[in-house]
Amino acid sequence: MTNVIERLGAWAVIRVQEMGRMLLFVLSAFAWLLRPPFRFHQIMKQLHFIGYRSTFVVVLTAGFTGMVLALQGYYSLRKFGSEGLLGSAVALSMIRELGPVLAALMVTARAGSAMTAEIGIMRITEQIDALDTMAINPQQYLIAPKLVAGVLGVPLLVAIFDVVGIYGGSLVGVDLLGVSEGAYWNSVESAVEWKDVYGGILKSVTFGLIVSWVCCYKGFYTRQSAEGLGSATTEAVVLSSVLILVGDYVLTSLLL
């Protein structure tokens, strides 16, 4: 029994230490961000990688999400004779929930895992040590631009996701299922309020930070082996995804 408690205690201590280290990691990166030299080029490069190069997968996901949402929504609303509200159902689902969550999950899968692998390989091959020896802080050069790109890039992708998703809903609802185009867009316009948009932006900024933070952290502290790198990448994707879903619940309960 004592043994079990001991092991539980040791596990808890390690987890608390890890959380502390994660917090210091992100605070340190943001602190370095405020010190010169300011690396705008690095930020733009990361924004291109996280944002622009994720656009295709985000558009694809958004289109089909909007389409399936319209399909499901149409048959549910038809039971109550409320097909005209399809636009608002699709738009609110997209802007409040699905846009931020699914776009962030897509970024995690595409860019987050790549970030962890890239930083992890740099750690294993001593490229991060090489930065240190050149008196270039790796957190300033490597991590801070990725964090900024995550925070800026994910909201932009979410905006694209929302728009494409709503158009995808219109494609199925209006063009395939025969809902009136006017009714669809009118219900979108009347249902969506600025606070929904703000809420979506707040979520996407938070999720962008979570993805880049977790994925950079896992790569930066990867163990010195191929197996360690594989585990770090898996852990980064799993932890980011879980934190996005948990964060979504917390933010939704605060925003409602």
Next chain:
Amino acid sequence: MIKLVGVEKKLGGQSVLQGVDLSIPVGKLTTIIGRSGEGKSVLLKHMIGLMQPDRGEVWVGDVEISRLSGTLLNDVRKRFAMLFQGAALFDSLSVFENVAFPLREKLRMKGPEVGRRVEEKLEEVGLAGMGHKFPAELSGGMRKRAGLARALVMEPEIILFDEPTTGLDPLMAKSIHDLIVTMHRRFGFTAVMVSHQIPEIFGISDWVAMLRKGKIALMATAAEFQRTTDPEIQEFISVGGTVALPGSLVSP
């Protein structure tokens, strides 16, 4: 210039360094030898603050660096360069960009001056015209040369070499050693090298130190080192012989 006093370090619960006392002579090439897993690379990383000792002090000039971090540590590191075992070139950058990296990122240098200095260093290490290649396209020896060019481009006072010839064939290893000695003579930096290349290191080093059981067992000039009467050290160095390869730039 570099002085370690009673440095102790445990890694994964195992005692690696158990009270290392070592002074590196200024302007000389000092080689640290020892069996695999003795902690030679760990020792080297302590000198540049990549690792902090559990106990003891690491002095670089008149600065004790073992408890430094951030900007203060970076100020000390500006005096250093390091050539890593695998060269640690940035694989997303070309050879030219790798060598130019510290100039651009650290000195914020721009324009033709960068190109001039990079080309000069690439020529010195025998990589003229190879600047456009990426690290993945280079052989092991060429990667080490590119790493050396990157180390030299900032004209540091101290260069650390972590097993610079590991994984190279004997001829390539000799050419890297010769290059290190040539550069050392030309620029006069303080060099600390970790190596397994016995007996070649006796031909190129001014001083040799042996790490054994977490401590410096012996530090002496290359010639004196070979005359030691310590049976364990004799056994270790006699495996490879005690005579430098013919044709080395420095005779023992």
